[in-house]
Amino acid sequence: MGSKITSFEEYKAVYNSSIADRELYWAEQAESFDWHKKWDTIHSGSFEEGNVKWYEGGKLNITENCLDRHLDENGDKVAFHFEANDPDEGPRSLTYRELHEEVCKFANVLESKGVEKGDRVAIYMAMTPEIAIATLACARIGAVHSIVFAGFSAQSLADRIQDCDAKMLITNDGLQRGTKLVPLKDISDEAVEHCPTIENVIVCKRTENDIDWEDGRDEWWHDLMEDASSEHEAVEMDAEDPLFILYTSGSTGAPKGQLHTCGGYMVYVSSTLENVFQVDQDDVYWCTADAGWITGHSYIIYGPLLNGLTGVIFESTPMYPDPGRLWQVVDKYDVTHFYTSPTAIRALMKEDIEYVQQHDLSSIEVLGTVGEPINEEAWHWYHDKIGNGKCPIVDTWWQTETGGMMISPMAGITPTKPGYATLPLPGIEPALMDDSTKEEIKGNGVQGDLVIKQPWPGMTRGVWGDEERYMSTYFEKYPGYYFTGDGCKRDEDGYYRITGRVDDVLNVSGHRLGTAEIENAIDEHNKVVEAAIVGYPHDVKGEGIYAFMTCDDSIENPESFKKEIHDLVSKIISPIAKPDKIQIVEGLPKTRSGKIMRRILRQIAAGEGDDLGDTSTLVDPSVVDEIRAGKAY
Ligand code: 7RM
Secondary structure (H helix, E strand, O other): OOOOOOOHHHHHHHHHHHHHOHHHHHHHHHOOOOOOEOOOEEEEOOOOOOOOEEEEOOEEOHHHHHHHHHHHHHOOOEEEEEEOOOOOOOOEEEEHHHHHHHHHHHHHHHHHOOOOOOOEEEEEOOOOHHHHHHHHHHHHHOOEEEEOOOOOOHHHHHHHHHHHOOOEEEEEOOEEEOOEEEOHHHHHHHHHOOOOOOOEEEEEOOOOOOOOOOOOOEEEHHHHHHOOOOOOOOOOEEOOOEEEEEEEOOOOOOOEEEEEEHHHHHHHHHHHHHHHHOOOOOOEEEEOOOOOOHHHHHHHHHHHHHOOOEEEEEOOOOOOOOOOHHHHHHHHHOOOEEEEOHHHHHHHHOOOOHHHHOOOOOOOOEEEEEOOOOOHHHHHHHHHHHOOOOOOEEEEEOOHHHOOOOEOOOOOOOOOOOOOOEOEOOOOOEEEEOOOOOOEEOOOOEEEEEEEOOOOOOOOOEEOOOHHHHHHHHOOOOOOOEEEEEEEEEOOOOOEEEEEEOOOEEEEOOEEEEHHHHHHHHHOOOOEEEEEEEEEEEOOOEEEEEEEEEEOOOOOOHHHHHHHHHHHHHHHOOHHHOOOEEEEOOOOOEEOOOOEOHHHHHHHHOOOOOOOOOOOOEOOOHHHHHHHHOOOO
């Protein structure tokens, strides 16, 4: 660990000097890691050129910093407790030494299968320690991992594998989440049929699910591990060599593969975790995300291991076998630092308070949230009922693209306000922009588009295979700035409050989904002419999905039609993208240039259709009355 900030005064001083001399700050943060060779340049490149680099010339392997470095003093410390879906499944924990051994063995397996530095490996797995082992083994040999959330469909998995030309897929036979079995191997088989680059599929056994097998291509994890050596010399990487690709939805087209590199990502996730959560060596840190999202990459796998902490890998859901599961697990492992989503909090606060009271939560010191704005009611419930009124809440704002937390309180140091991500972390300089003048909005008590003014080590280095998209998405709207896609307020105290996306990206239960992706899926239905997706306020999910669509046939049975739409979206994207409501309309509100005016649809979906403002730019303003009078299913 580096040197921690310990007071608000110190935060302000460190922050100011970090902005005055960013390179010095980030050089200091990088000092405490094991480098084979220190960097030649701390930082180069710019947003304008889209060529940002950090610690270039530095040589390292991130897994040596996650694992080897801790063995002498902390080899017997638990790296991960594993909490299986079934609460009665026998206990399983891995010490740092054991995790190191497994990662080395699997790294040897990967190399024996011909995976080399720079090759892409797709990971589509259950939340067991093996997903971390597979991920770290890739990093150890310099292969670029691309984890695909195990809730995505065969088609989504295939799209991602094809986009990055992965040569191997690592999966499970199946996974059990709550009462639901997800046949991961069947889904993988369907995907791989369309992925000629895949040479091997490694299958880790987790269920009793019957699966098909293709000799020569498929191999069992346990067979390969049996004879693998537990000695493995980590491959030396340049700080700017790729570490992983993670796909995330944008406002247009297919999800984009965000590329993160070794050195900057390592320094960034490690130092942000330490500062924000204020962790100590004997803490037990639990982030309930899935490793398939950036939160899992940064703050389940890499961040906690870099800090030498004891973490928890949780396979189940907050509702299984009952809504007390999270609290039972906190109690079981004496969790000190607990990090979850506002959606989980909103869902659990609707349940009987007995589910909380049955468990001893006194071990908790710090609570965190991530992924979406948290409403005040949920914030207070979390603070009072889970934190017993005494634990700071860190509301952490960040993105897949940022690699790690950007705007967040530091636990116990930054005075918090419900609903506010509060202040930027050291080295991070946010600004608010005026959408019409493209100028920076100065002062306090203002609102605008959130941008970041200077590069930071954890930021995305590119969109895999699409430099044009990287530039146009992040660096074109406000030249010289990184554009986040979020709207934001800065209050009288200079505190930041994220108001939500300002582009066509939805945030449903903390999952990022592009309206265009869902529309394209729905358009595949043979009766649908055109679909328009908007978000609307949803009391648990934060945002719900509302689908307006025109159809070329009359729909006799809207309920069964809705089911067809659900099946289609589940098949093409994932069940998480199913519309909550569908409404069949005669026409969509379009401008003369053919653009759908989503603002109008958003207002109608939110039940605010009475005052729609100026609709005179519509080709046919009468469609609005028809839509307002219509009915959603
Ligand atoms: C970490 C993650 C990113 C988007 C981002 C925001 C929203 C994330 C907060 C938040 C309000 C927060 N990565 N978001 N954190 N909104 N308060 N603390 O979620 O790439 O999947 O999503 O999530 O809109 O742009 S992500």
